[in-house]
Amino acid sequence: MGSKRKSTGGSEKSSKTSKTAASTKSSPGDISISIDTSKANVQPVLAKFSAAVPAVASSFATYKSVDSNKKDACLVVNETEKIEFVGQNYEDGKKLNSGSRYLIGVYDKETDTVTFRAAPLVNVNTVIKSLKSARGVLDRNISNAVIQARNELGEAFGNKKRKAQIRSEERNKINMDTVKGDMGIIEASIEKRISTMPSEKDLAAEANVSRPLPKFDSEAKTPEAIYDMEDVLPKALQSHIDILPFIKNTDAEGYKPFIAARSQFIYKKIERILGVTKPDTVELRRTIYLNYLMRFYGMQNKFLRNRAECIKSLSCSPEIADAIFDIFTDCDAGSHNQDGSPVFVKTTATENKLACYIAVLMLSLNKWTAYPSELAADLNIPGKKAETYFQNVGCKLEAASAADIAANTYSKRPRSGGNKIAILKAPVQFPKASLRGSK
Known part of the structure; x- marks a missing residue:
C-alpha cells in the first residue's frame, strides 16, 4: 500500500504517535499510527512498472549508491529467462518525483497499529533480452548503471578477490572514443584479411583432396x-x-x-x-x-x-x-x-x-x-x-x-x-x- 504524506490535521493522539518509532493502542476499536524512522538493512521500495509486470513471487536485488551527493539513490534489478527489470529513482542526475514523499504502511492486527516507513519510488524499465542490441542508448545507460552499482557494492563490501576483479575489469574496459579514431585502420585490416581468405570453392577443393577416396570427378553427370x-x-x-x-x-x-x-x-x-x-x-x-x-x-x-x-x-x-x-x-x-x-x-x-x-x-x-x-x-x-x-x-x-x-x-x-x-x-x-x- 502506498500513500502521499500530507500535512493535514489529525488527532492529538495521532500527532504524538507520529514522533515515536511505534505506539500501542489505548482502547479497543482505536487504531494507532506510527512512523518507523530506523535505518534497517532491508528497506521497502515502491515500484512503478512501465510495461510487463513480473510474477508476484519475484525477488529483486536492491542497491544503494555510495555517492555522498546521492545517498537516497536506489537501484532494483530482477532478471528472468527472457526479460530484465531495472528500476531506479534517479534519471539524468535528477531524483524522480522530488516534490513528493511516499510511505508504505503495515497493519498489525494484534496491536491495531499501522506502521509507516519511507519508501523511494522507482521507475522500472523492461528490457527484452532478444532485442537488447537494438534498444539504443537508454538500455546501455541502464546496463551501465547496474554494473556501476554492483561495482560500488563490491568495493564497499566485497572481499579482496572481488575488489581485484573489479579493478581488473576497469583496466580492461574499452574506451569507445579511442576505438572510433582507429576505425579506418581496423576496417582496412579486416578487408585485407578477408581478401586473402579462401573462397567456399577453394575450401571444398581442399577438402576433396584430403578425402580418403579413389580419384573422382565431382562434376560427373552419371x-x-x-x-x-x-x-x-x-x-x-x-x-x-x-x-x-x-x-x-x-x-x-x-x-x-x-x-x-x-x-x-x-x-x-x-x-x-x-x-x-x-x-x-x-x-x-x-x-x-x-x-x-x-x-x-x-x-x-x-x-x-x-x-x-x-x-x-x-x-x-x-x-x-x-x-x-x-x-x-x-x-x-x-x-x-x-x-x-x-x-x-x-x-x-x-x-x-x-x-x-x-x-x-x-x-x-x-x-x-x-x-x-x-x-x-x-x-x-x-x-x-x-x-x-x-x-x-x-x-x-x-x-x-x-x-x-x-x-x-x-x-x-x-x-x-x-x-x-x-x-x-x-x-x-x-x-x-x-x-x-x-x-
Whole structure:
C-alpha cells in the first residue's frame, strides 16, 4: 500500500504517535499510527512498472549508491529467462518525483497499529533480452548503471578477490572514443584479411583432396563416371589376380576355398558372374579384389607383422599383398620385425580409406546402390559405422523396407537398425569435412 504524506490535521493522539518509532493502542476499536524512522538493512521500495509486470513471487536485488551527493539513490534489478527489470529513482542526475514523499504502511492486527516507513519510488524499465542490441542508448545507460552499482557494492563490501576483479575489469574496459579514431585502420585490416581468405570453392577443393577416396570427378553427370575404377584396381594389379580357379570350377564348392572373406555378398556375386556362358572377367577380378580387401579389413595389426602369413590368409599373390600394404597401411616408425624389416600397421586414417574403397567396389558391383546392413554384417561392424562409410563416398541414405532388404541382400547376419539403402547419385555430394584431425 502506498500513500502521499500530507500535512493535514489529525488527532492529538495521532500527532504524538507520529514522533515515536511505534505506539500501542489505548482502547479497543482505536487504531494507532506510527512512523518507523530506523535505518534497517532491508528497506521497502515502491515500484512503478512501465510495461510487463513480473510474477508476484519475484525477488529483486536492491542497491544503494555510495555517492555522498546521492545517498537516497536506489537501484532494483530482477532478471528472468527472457526479460530484465531495472528500476531506479534517479534519471539524468535528477531524483524522480522530488516534490513528493511516499510511505508504505503495515497493519498489525494484534496491536491495531499501522506502521509507516519511507519508501523511494522507482521507475522500472523492461528490457527484452532478444532485442537488447537494438534498444539504443537508454538500455546501455541502464546496463551501465547496474554494473556501476554492483561495482560500488563490491568495493564497499566485497572481499579482496572481488575488489581485484573489479579493478581488473576497469583496466580492461574499452574506451569507445579511442576505438572510433582507429576505425579506418581496423576496417582496412579486416578487408585485407578477408581478401586473402579462401573462397567456399577453394575450401571444398581442399577438402576433396584430403578425402580418403579413389580419384573422382565431382562434376560427373552419371554415377558410373564419378569414380575412376582404374585407380581403385589398376590394370597392373589385375593381371596378378588369378581367376582360373573360378573359371574352371563351375561348382561353388570348388572355388570357395579361394575366397578369403566370409561374405555372402562375395559368394553370391561370384556365383552370378559364373552363372552365364561368358563370364565378365573385369567384374570377376573386382569381386575377387573386394574379397581381399574385406579379409584385410578384419586382420589385426599384430597379424600384419608376418607378411607371409598375410599372403596365405588372403589367398593372393605377393604383388597384390604388397599393393594392399602400400595403400592401406603406414610404416610404424622405430619398430622392426625380428628379421629387421619395418613394421606396417593400420591406423584410423588408413582403415577409413580401406573401408571407402570397399564401399566403392560394392557399389560398382551392384549398380551403384548398396545396403549398409550387408556391409556391417560382412565387416562385423555397427550399422551406423557402415552408413557413415557410404556417406563418406558420397552416397545418399534413403529408407528401405525389410522386404526390400531381404530380397536384395545375401547376408545371413543382418545388423540391427539396417533399414537404409545407400545410393550414389550424380553430381556427387560429400559430407562436410570433420574438424578433427586424422590419427
